[in-house]
Amino acid sequence: SPQSKSPVIKPINKGVVHRICSGQVILDLSSAVKELVENSLDAGATSIEIALKEYGEEWFQVIDNGCGISPANFKVVALKHHTSKLADFPDLESLTTFGFRGEALSSLCALGNLTIETRTKNEPVATHLTFDHSGLLIAEKKTARQIGTTVTVKKLFSNLPVRSKEFHRNIRKEYGKLISLLNAYALTAKGARLVCSNTSGKNLKSVVIKTQGSGSLKDSIIQVFGMNMFNCLEPMSICISDDCKIEGFLSKSGQGSGRSMGDRQYFFVNGRPVDMPKVSKLVNEIYKGANSKQYPVAIMNFIIPTRACDVNVTPDKRKVFFSDESLILQSLREGLQQIYSSSNASYIVNGVD
Ligand code: ADP
Ligand code: MG
Secondary structure (H helix, E strand, C coil), rough: CCCCCCCEEEEEEEHHHHHHHHHHHHHHHHHHHHHHHHHHCCCCEEEEEEEHHHHHHHEHHHHHHCCCHHHHHHCCCCCCCCCCCCCCCHHHHHHHCCCCCCHHHHHHHHHHHHHEEEECCCEEEEEEEEEEECEEEEEEEEEEECCCCEEEEECCCCHHHHHHHHHHHHHHHHHHHHHHHHHHHHHHCCCEEEEEEEECCCCCCCCEEEEECCHHHHHHHHHHHHHHHHEEEEEEEEEEECCCCEEEEECCCCCCCCCCCCEEEEEEEEEEECCCCCHHHHHHHHHHCCCCCCCCEEEEECCCHHHEEEEEEECCCCEEECCHHHHHHHHHHHHHHHHHCCCCCEEEEECHH
16 A cells, blocks of 8 residues: 555575575576586587486486596586676677586586586596585585586475476476486587487486487487488578578478478577577478478578677577577578479579568
8 A cells, every 4th residue: 555664675694685586597408408518519529328217307417528627626526607608798799608608517506416426637536526605615525426417406395395396397398398308418419429228217327318429410410310311301401591491301391291380390590509480480381382281301500600609698698699580581482482492303402582
């Protein structure tokens, strides 16, 4: 009522603030694992192993053979906004790493129990590090390990009651989403071997993804989806301008093999997996004109100068802004129309004036 006293404004407890903000960076199981896989790729790993216990409900772990973390960084590695990748704002324009905000490890500390085992080429042995919920290093001991890093997260979301309940109720769905996302990284991680396994109950460890990281997108598609699926695809290329193009693979017009709308559609910007609902809609719409009975598979990498796109839009970095989105969509529309016009046999479209 107008008579009631104006309430006192007080600061929220720091730990609570950290937990609330972290819940926006780490939305679910797949965003948690995604951050760790991206860190491994940023560390130059050529082998990345993702291990899950009970579909990630108990714990998950990402094991890499990357550069490792040097002892000088142990104390700060899990502190919020501490990163080795970005120092100043202009750096954002020329970013080539997946990470840049120094939020992932700090957020994972806030939402679960985080430990790291790591060793650089300069250390004779590895170190096992334990962090508390605020990202402080609380224990350190020597251990045996090859060069590289293992990050383990136990009991994710155990201190966010609502999220935790959702997580446990939807664990199979969360797991499915994670596998689909890891497929995207398996497709894009050229030169990195990717293995994902899950251990559940008394069952043995079962391997769910395994790629060799041989270097070509074609080989990755065959390893992730199989030869039969690959045979239904055609390489595509659409030129947008001198330094912009779209490259990848698309379903042949008579051989769509997505099981539903949006299934098996993977979009990348300069190799970074992203969500592109407008692009997906456009591909489905134009494909429908050529084949109304099936859904198209689409694997497309948008090669765009880093100064012309912004991935710092949402905390999970799945959304991108382009400085000239309408040109990109228009070129894509015309390119796809040319590809799927009945008289056309080639999926290579050069320049749309
Ligand atoms: P960001 O990736 O945005 O820098 P993170 O919180 O994900 O932030 O990681 C913080 C820092 O920890 C990174 O900048 C990197 O220096 C180091 N780091 C994290 N994971 C690894 C890894 N697997 N191998 C080597 N260094 C790592
Ligand atoms: Mg990171």
